[in-house]
Amino acid sequence: MRDQHLTKDALAIILGGGQGERLYPLTRDRAKPAVPFGGTYRIIDFTLSNCINSGIRRVYVLTQYKSISLDRHLRLAWDRFNEEVGEFVVPIPPQQRIGERWYLGTADAIYQNIYTLEQERPKYVVILAGDHLYKMNYLEMLQFHVAKGAEITVACVEVPLADGNRFGVLSADDNLRIRGFDEKPANPKPMPGHSDLCLASMGIYIFETRTLVRLVTEDAKRDSAHDFGKSILPSVMNERPVFAYPFKDENRKAMKYWRDIGTLDAYYQANMDLISVDPEFNLYDQGWPIRTYQRQSPPAKFVFDERGGRIGIATNSIVSNGCIVAGGHVSRSVLSPGVQVEGYSEVEDSIIMDNVHISHDCRIRRAIVDKEVIIPPHSRVGYDLESDRKKFTVTESGIVVIPKGVPPSEEFWHS
Amino acid sequence: MAKILVVEDDPNQRLLYEEELKNDGYEVVTARDGREALEMVDKARPDLVVMDISMPGMDGIESMSRMLSQDHKLPIILNTAYATYKESFRAWSADAYVVKSSDLTELKSTIKRVLGAR
Numbered sequence: 001m002r003d004q005h006l007t008k009d010a011l012a013i014i015l016g017g018g019q020g021e022r023l024y025p026l027t028r029d030r031a032k033p034a035v036p037f038g039g040t041y042r043i044i045d046f047t048l049s050n051c052i053n054s055g056i057r058r059v060y061v062l063t064q065y066k067s068i069s070l071d072r073h074l075r076l077a078w079d080r081f082n083e084e085v086g087e088f089v090v091p092i093p094p095q096q097r098i099g100e101r102w103y104l105g106t107a108d109a110i111y112q113n114i115y116t117l118e119q120e121r122p123k124y125v126v127i128l129a130g131d132h133l134y135k136m137n138y139l140e141m142l143q144f145h146v147a148k149g150a151e152i153t154v155a156c157v158e159v160p161l162a163d164g165n166r167f168g169v170l171s172a173d174d175n176l177r178i179r180g181f182d183e184k185p186a187n188p189k190p191m192p193g194h195s196d197l198c199l200a201s202m203g204i205y206i207f208e209t210r211t212l213v214r215l216v217t218e219d220a221k222r223d224s225a226h227d228f229g230k231s232i233l234p235s236v237m238n239e240r241p242v243f244a245y246p247f248k249d250e251n252r253k254a255m256k257y258w259r260d261i262g263t264l265d266a267y268y269q270a271n272m273d274l275i276s277v278d279p280e281f282n283l284y285d286q287g288w289p290i291r292t293y294q295r296q297s298p299p300a301k302f303v304f305d306e307r308g309g310r311i312g313i314a315t316n317s318i319v320s321n322g323c324i325v326a327g328g329h330v331s332r333s334v335l336s337p338g339v340q341v342e343g344y345s346e347v348e349d350s351i352i353m354d355n356v357h358i359s360h361d362c363r364i365r366r367a368i369v370d371k372e373v374i375i376p377p378h379s380r381v382g383y384d385l386e387s388d389r390k391k392f393t394v395t396e397s398g399i400v401v402i403p404k405g406v407p408p409s410e411e412f413w414h415s
Numbered sequence: 416m417a418k419i420l421v422v423e424d425d426p427n428q429r430l431l432y433e434e435e436l437k438n439d440g441y442e443v444v445t446a447r448d449g450r451e452a453l454e455m456v457d458k459a460r461p462d463l464v465v466m467d468i469s470m471p472g473m474d475g476i477e478s479m480s481r482m483l484s485q486d487h488k489l490p491i492i493l494n495t496a497y498a499t500y501k502e503s504f505r506a507w508s509a510d511a512y513v514v515k516s517s518d519l520t521e522l523k524s525t526i527k528r529v530l531g532a533r
Contacts, residue, residue, distance in 0.1 A: 101484075114504045114505055115504075115505060117504055118503060118504040118505065213504045213507055214507060217504075217507045217508050220483065220487055220508065221483070221487050221488060221508075222487075
């Protein structure tokens with residue numbers, strides 16, 4: 001690989017500490033980066049795979065809230081590297097070296113881990129979010145950073161102007177030097193020549209390490225939101241060379257694919273992006289493999305083929321190992337490992353997580369069912385949202401979310 | 416006049432700083448190590464801290480980090496015989512870094528500058 005020294009000189013820090021309130025109840029018992037995705041993955045696997053596929057072998061994941069399941073996943077899936085040769089993927093829980101408190105913002109998270117940077121002394125720090133879905137080669141971004149003589153490089157992507165108020169919106173000159181930065185502006189500035197698009201920060205940064213330390217240290221002494229987008233970038237872009245790196249998508253589709261899994265509806269839609277014949281987000285590209293942990297389990301099985309009766313079948317779906325579709329019909333859905341669907345049941349447009357048991361004669365549509373839920377016979381989900389709303393979270397677009405631990409009794413489900 | 420906390424383990428140097436700064440009109444309180452300095456910040460509420468780094472017990476960088484977590488705007492000057500700490504990222508939290516000398520001119524002008532900037 002060209003410029004291998006660049007990735008050797010780089011350390012990635014993945015911010016994995018967000019509470020993920022808007023993904024509740026999926027984040028009731030786990031940090032957002034640990035939310036299961038696409039059958040066998042966790043959301044953080046995509047960013048970690050990008051690191052490895054880019055040649056970055058030093059990765060810290062800053063954890064915080066509800067980190068047990070994230071820690072376990074990192075141990076099982078990503079503890080593959082050898083610290084002896086300077087390669088690692090390691091979670092860092094808050095050390096409280098500097099303050100006896102949670103991280104106040106993204107910049108404070110780095111400030112509180114300065115000791116770690118001092119130990120590793122990388123030349124570049126790549127700061128990444130643990131809850132984004134995309135394929136990106138960070139080596140190319142490092143090459144851009146060096147070629148531009150940047151102290152800070154911000155990855156950016158075009159988004160519809162109407163969505164600009166959810167992002168940090170940039171403006172850059174012809175040389176891609178950033179000249180304007182507005183965090184979540186009410187009236188985002190359109191891109192030159194594209195009145196319907198604006199340039200959004202992806203929350204992905206490369207810093208010269210010394211610049212990073214200097215800036216977060218100064219920021220810690222100010223009353224601010226202690227956040228890169230809100231507090232630091234707007235104030236430094238005139239004093240230091242800060243450049244915008246246009247996202248180059250390794251997904252290789254007509255439309256660039258980058259999703260911030262911010263809401264339950266966004267989470268649902270991103271899962272659905274995996275299942276079509278020509279999926280918007282491709283998990284099957286051997287050129288950009290996505291790694292995860294998969295426990296040993298038998299292959300998926302489809303049984304019963306009674307013409308005019310029970311037929312076990314799945315179409316336009318992802319079905320993971322250990323699933324048994326026993327006379328049920330699954331369509332346009334994502335099934336995690338160990339799911340069982342019994343006779344005469346129908347599952348449509350749904351995300352079903354590990355070891356969920358769907359008994360006979362159920363109708364489930366437009367639902368997200370969290371791990372281990374047992375759904376008793378004759379249950380209906382997604383057909384009467386008023387009734388569903390009494391028991392479950394129902395999203396704006398009408399997706400019913402069934403959390404872990406709901407009772408398996410018919411009284412509960414049929415009330 | 417401003418109140419300065421001098422943190423210094425060497426008794427002779429501590430006395431020297433105390434006398435010189437008092438002569439310049441500052442109110443001076445002292446501490447012998449990083450932990451005592453934390454107590455003194457609570458008790459005496461200084462306007463500025465002059466902090467040695469290498470001390471027995473809690474060192475100056477650790478003590479500074481803890482002070483800043485309580486009051487992120489407290490002005491702190493690191494005052495050490497060694498220039499090597501200057502490369503320590505954690506030392507960058509200080510408002511200034513002065514290498515010790517028997518001539519206190521640089522320290523005094525730095526104190527004036529840091530207090531003036533507030």
